[in-house]
Amino acid sequence: MARQFEYAQMQDAFRRFQAAEPHPKGELEHTNAFTLLVAVALSAQATDAGVNKATRSLFPIADTPAKMLALGEEGLVEYVKTIGLYRQKAKNVIKLSQILVDKFDGTVPSSRAALTSLPGVGRKTANVVLNIWFHYPAQAVDTHIFRVGNRTGLAVGRDVDAVERAIEDNVPVEFQQNAHHWLILHGRYICTARKPRCVDCLIRDLCQYEEKTA
Template sequence: MAKQLDYMTMKEVFARFEAAEPHPKGELDHTNAYTLLVAVALSAQATDVGVNKATKDLFPIADTPEKMLALGEAGLIEHIKTIGLFRQKAKNVIKMSQILVERYEGVVPSSRAALTALPGVGRKTANVVLNMWFGHPAQAVDTHIFRIGNRTGICPGKDVDAVERAIEDNVPVEYQRHAHHWLILHGRYTCVARKPKCGACVIRDLCPFEDKTV
């Protein structure tokens, strides 16, 4: 685990991320808060590409909790059966949709507590929705962020909760809104797990990782 970078280095790291990608976005296709919530819930242990393929035909016919309930669990399974754990995910989405209709009049709540109380919605999923749809500076830590946070010293921590706190505590406030997107993209395409592309890295000179690749 690398030591936490100092404030001025952190400021330069995120200034470079912003210069390279001023308006970072998530890669899950969605049309509203509900489809975003469903897409993120489906993405657990699955790729964004795989989820997008499954939801391409799903969301045009089930983009609200009411329409999803009308489709039903069996109908939903037909659309998402290429995704890992599809049966359990289908059960969760249907239960989630039922709760949204019964308790929230079909509207996705903007509270982390309310979101994480929904079936199949953990803290990471809730944070993605809060950040991407509601504009909150919530930090969704995935395997990419956990890896590069500890490798680079941007947000080191022994578990995902510690890494989330490290982002909140150490990333300059002006970069909090998009911090997790920049980190995910950096981990997904540059600071990859096995052979990081250090030669193409915009923060190579600021990173303390000892085993840099050529």
Template structure:
């Protein structure tokens, strides 16, 4: 495993990320906390591009828990059937919409525990919503972050929970608000799985990955 970067190098890594993209944003399209929650839940084992294509026609008719219940499971399936695991995801979205209406007054709760209690919502989904909607420095570790963290030494760990703690413990606090977005985008477009674009990497000289590509 690549060794953890030291504090000065970590500062410089995120200074560069910030200089290149001061206000990074997630790529899932949404209009409010509910549509963000649903979009993230739908994105499991699917691409953001595929989810966005499906939800562009969905949000105008079902952008609140009540409207989603009125649309119903079959109506929702018609909108999201291009997404993997759509039947199970539709069941969960209808269930969580009912819970939001009955227990939370139609509002999305802002605590991790409450979010995780919803059907189809895991820790990663909860952290995305906490970060993107409420500005909490929660770290949503996906395959991109796991790969970048371990390759580079920014936040190495044997599983996603360890990587999440490594970001929280070792990334300077001033960079934690956007840390997971910078790392996701870096992994999606530069530090790719099969052939990382090391020649185009803005942290190449700070990265601990020994098998850098030309």
């Protein structure tokens, strides 16, 4: 396992990420907090591109909990059946929509505890919503961030919770809001699992990965 970057290295690395992409954004398409929540819930074990393809037709007719309930589970299934685990995800979306109507007056709550009380919403999903919609510097650690953090030394931890803490504890505060976006994009397009594009890496000279590709 790589060593955790020191403070000066963290500053240097994230300054480079910021210079290359000053305003990084998540790639899931949404129009409000509810559609973001649904999109993230649907994206588990699925690609953002696949989710976007399904929700482009879904969200124009079901962009609130009430409208989603009116569509119903079987109606929702018709829109999301191209996404992995679609039946369970459809059940969860309908259930969470009902809870939002019954307990939260139809609005998406802005606390992690309230979000994770919803069916199909784990800590990672909650952190994405908190970060993107509510602009709270929550760190949503997915497989890309876990790999990049441990491979490079940017955020070292034996599990996703440890990597989340490593980001929160070590990334300078001015970069916290966008940290997980930069790391996800870096993992998705540069520091890929099988054949990392080390020649195109912004932090190649800082990275501790010993098996850099030519």
